[in-house]
Amino acid sequence: MELAIGLILGACALGAGLAMIAGIGPGIGEGNAVAKACEAIGRQPESKGAVTSTMLFGCVIAETTGLYALVIAILLIFVAPGRLVDLLVTTMAGL
Amino acid sequence: MPKMDRVVIKETKYMAAWVLILSAVMQAVFLVIGQWDYTVLLGNLLSATAVVGNFFGMAVGIQRALGKEEKDAKQAIRASNALRLFGMFAVLALGVLLPCFSTWTTVIPIFFPRVIVALRPLWDKKMGEEEHADES
Numbered sequence: 001m002e003l004a005i006g007l008i009l010g011a012c013a014l015g016a017g018l019a020m021i022a023g024i025g026p027g028i029g030e031g032n033a034v035a036k037a038c039e040a041i042g043r044q045p046e047s048k049g050a051v052t053s054t055m056l057f058g059c060v061i062a063e064t065t066g067l068y069a070l071v072i073a074i075l076l077i078f079v080a081p082g083r084l085v086d087l088l089v090t091t092m093a094g095l
Numbered sequence: 096m097p098k099m100d101r102v103v104i105k106e107t108k109y110m111a112a113w114v115l116i117l118s119a120v121m122q123a124v125f126l127v128i129g130q131w132d133y134t135v136l137l138g139n140l141l142s143a144t145a146v147v148g149n150f151f152g153m154a155v156g157i158q159r160a161l162g163k164e165e166k167d168a169k170q171a172i173r174a175s176n177a178l179r180l181f182g183m184f185a186v187l188a189l190g191v192l193l194p195c196f197s198t199w200t201t202v203i204p205i206f207f208p209r210v211i212v213a214l215r216p217l218w219d220k221k222m223g224e225e226e227h228a229d230e231s
Contacts, residue, residue: 027176030153031169034160038168041161052102052161056154057212063153063176064209070183071202078191079198 001092008084016076022069029062103154111147113211114204118143121203138190138200145186146204152179 037055041048118139125131156175160168183205190201 023180027173030176031172034157034172035165035169037157038161038163038165048161049102052100052157053106056102056106056157057215059153059157060150060208060212063149063179064206066176066180067183067205070180070187071205074184074187074191075202078188 001088004088005085008088009081012076012081012084016073019069019072019076023066026062026066030059033058033062099155100158103151103158107147107151107154110150110208110211113214114143114147114207117207117210118204121200125200132197134195134197135200137195138197139204141186141190141196142201142204143207145183146207149179149183150208152182 033055037051040051121139122131122136125135152175156172156179160171160175163171187201187205190196191198
């Protein structure tokens, strides 16, 4: 029983850590987008407003990927272990 | 404190308005299905504030980065992104752990910005057509 609970907790923690790998991508992507926007604004300063506005919403889309991963990680850390251990205990009690 | 760009304020207002509308829709859905209580409202308030704050933080970070060199801009945005991700982690952890916040209404508003951006072309097209009709 203890081994099964340990496995559940370990697997949840490992899953959360793996999910957060997706959090690296948005930072790199947004960084590249902003660097290119700097270049574009340097070339055409009058288009600053339009470039910033478009890039803001592009960055929102990029950021959502990281937030999906964050939500999955949070649920795996704080919600899943309790529910899975409860399920295990209920199943074992029924046997 | 540096002066806010007009675009940053405009887009943050746009995002805040849509988050408010979508939050109202979500509250209505919870009311209709009979699951509404104060935790639903508190969770929604916490998460909606965090989402708008996150967008504002991103917009300010971008505004500052635009005035820098390309390489510095990349670094600044990565730092800003990491900081905001930690902030969102803290808010989500609070929402999930404390019993006074509903888990579902804390998590769902995190996805509102994606929905808002997906709907934006439709809205912009409609506005553009109306402006075009006014001009003609």
